[in-house]
Amino acid sequence: MSWKASFQQGISNFKRNQYSEALAFFDEAISLGCDSFTVYDSRAAVHEKLGNNKAALLDAKKVVDTAPDRWQGYARSARLFHALTKNEAALKMADLALERIKPDDAQRRQGLHALKSQATDALKAADDRRRARIAKTAYHIGKLPVEIFAEIFGLVVAADHVQILNLSHVCKHWRGIAIETPSLWQTLVVSKKYPTRKARFWVQRARTQISDLSFHHNISEMDWPSILLELTPLHWHGLRSLAASGSLFSRLYDMLHKLSKTKAISHLEHLDVTGCPNFERFLPDFEDSHLDTLKVANFTPSMGGLWSRVHRLKTMSIEAGCIEIVPALTANPSLENLMLCDIVPIPMQSGGDDRVELSNLRCLKFFNIASISMITRVVIAPNLQVLHLFSIGHSSDVLLEFAHPDPLRALRELRIGSCTTTASSLKIIIAGAPLLETLQISGIHGVVNDVLDFISGTHPNDHHQDMCTFLKHVDLTNCGDLLTRNAYSLVKTRLHTDQPATVDGSQPECRAEIESLRLDGCPLIEAEMLPWFRGKVKVFSCVYMTKKEGKQRR
Known part of the structure; x- marks a missing residue:
């Protein structure tokens, strides 16, 4: 049989x-010496029908080699490359086929254009999958320079020093950067859990450059010697913040004395000491002190010598003890924050008529003090913004000392609780504080309703002016005589949609809406009004009694 006969027989079988x-x-026709592109193209078509795409592609390449000017080999190669997901090659072959197909052969040209569109879409889908895979697996942040990495870590650690531990456990790369950056380990808080080992690791990783050192009060005294031994190599003159109990502070001072480094005490900017006996022996080392913040618990008269050496304080917190407050304030005219709790002010021995003006004082907090008159009558704070008064005794009106002709015009936050005061004093304070944003009246009887009437404008004041136009946060916890109508008026009169126009049709000065309102422990608040309050106030709380109290009532 000749190759032609074999070829014709193959065509006949293909059609069937x-x-x-x-x-x-x-195969027989080719073995008999046929080298025509038609035979290879026909065999490629058979392989394509049988799913033998690679074999079909070899025959299609043979068609291209034997008849490079004809479109058949290129068109079939384009289809086969697309089937094999080699879409870039499919697009190239489709373009070559289109160059060889006659312009008037619209059907074939349309088919190739459709194939090109499918190949292009497939390429785009593959690229999207690749990008998605890279986004999930690629480590782009690892390409950042180590210096930028350390800066980012520094911002995280500055907000919360404990985060350095979390950062160092993310991966090997992060751990390496964290451990090799000493500035990230400059805050050491020694606690009850593995105190000695923690101190050793921290000192090593900080390269002895600890700037903030704090000791928890629950550390066993048996661990003190080993902890201090680990801290011996520190660059003590770089220490800026120290917090410790009085006894541990004494042991630490003894160690510094042996190392001839007690000068480090004068370099401190923040000091927190609790109950330190024999404090007078440390006083010489506070000469020319750089202290910015001082927090002392159990203040003793021996500590009074500080005021001849400490003159730069911006924050002072004294908790428990006896203190002659006027020398402390006179010595620190730049004071910005003052907090006194559970103290007994010592009366001045002389100069009782002298007053101390603290122009920078912004925050004043008194907690559980028998009397504040000895303090308030000598302190002038024209720029006071925050005032807290809680559990103040032995006073007919705790606010009387503040309700003087010079109003607290800069006041933004007033919190008063468990004190004796009058509605008239509160009104004077409120009327003289146009910037007030936060008001708390807690555990005071016979005051809150009149004050809310005054603020809401239910009973217009003498000057017919809006009160507290910036008031946003109100806390009336444990005011047992608070009436629903007064709390309702406070919120209602400040809703922007309910503020009426004036007589001439213009809108009054817009008062801020109440954003948070606490009415816990106010039993006269009507339960039917609670949904209304929750719908009008972003943060609202009204808990009539605790679970413990509820059980006792049953």
């Missing part, structure tokens, strides 16, 4: 879908 028999005749 007898692909295996057709393939055998095409």
Whole structure:
């Protein structure tokens, strides 16, 4: 049989879908010496029908080699490359086929354009999958320079020093950067859990450059010697903040004395000491002190010598003890924050008529003090913004000392609780504080309703002016006589949609809406009004009694 006969027989079988028999005749035709592109193209078609795409592609390449000017080999190669997901090659072959197809052969050209569109879409989908995979697996942040990495870590640690431990456990790369950056380990808080080991690791990783050192009060005294031994190599003159109990502070001072480094005490900017006996022996080392913040618990008269050496304080917190407050304030005219709790002010021995003006004082907090008159009558704070008064005794009106002709015009936050005061004093304070944003009246009887009437404008004041136009946060906890109508008026009169126009039709000065309102422990608040309050106030709380109290009532 000649190759032509074999070829014709193969074509006949192909048309009858007898692909295996057709393939055998095409193989026979080629073996008989046929080198026509038609035979290879026909055999490629059979392989394509049988799913033998790679074999079909080899025959299609043979068609291109034997008849490079004809479109058939390129078109079939384009289809096969697309089937094999080699879409870039498919696009190239489709373009070559379109160059060889006659312009008027619209059907074939349309088919190739459709194939190109499918290949392009497939390429785009593959690229999207690749990008998604890279986004999930690639480590882009690892390409950052180590210096930038350390700066980012520094911002995180500055907000919360404990985060350095979390950062160092993310991966090997992060751990390496964290451990090799001493500035990230400059805050050491020694606690009850593994105190000695923690101190050792921290000192090593900080390269002895600890700037903030704090000791928890629950550390066993048996661990003190080993902890201090680990801290011996520190660059003590770089220490800026220290917090410790009085006894531990004494042991630490003894160690510094042996190292001839007690000068480090004068370099401190923040000091927090609790109950320190024999404090007078430390006083010489506070000469020319750089202290910015001082927090002392259990203040003793021996500590009074500080005021001849400490003159730069901006924050002072004294908790428990006896203190002659006027020398402390006179010595620190730049004071910005003052907090006194559980103290007994010592009366001045002389100069009782002298007053101390603290122009920078912004925050004043008194807690559980028998009397504040000895303090308030000598302190002038024209720029006071925050005032807290809680559990003040032995006074007919705790606010009387503040309700003087010079109003607290800069006041933004007033909190008063468990004190004796009058509605008239509160009104004077409120009327003289146009910038007030936060008001708390807690545990005081016979005051709150009149004050709310005054603020809401239910009973207009003498000057017919709006009160507390910036008031946003109100806390009336444990005011047992608070009436629902007064709390309702406070919120209602400040809703922007309910503020009426004036007589001439213009809108009054817009008062801020109440954003938070606490009415816990106010039993006269009507339960039917609670949904209304919750709908009008962003943060609202009204708990009539605690679970413990509820059980006792049952």
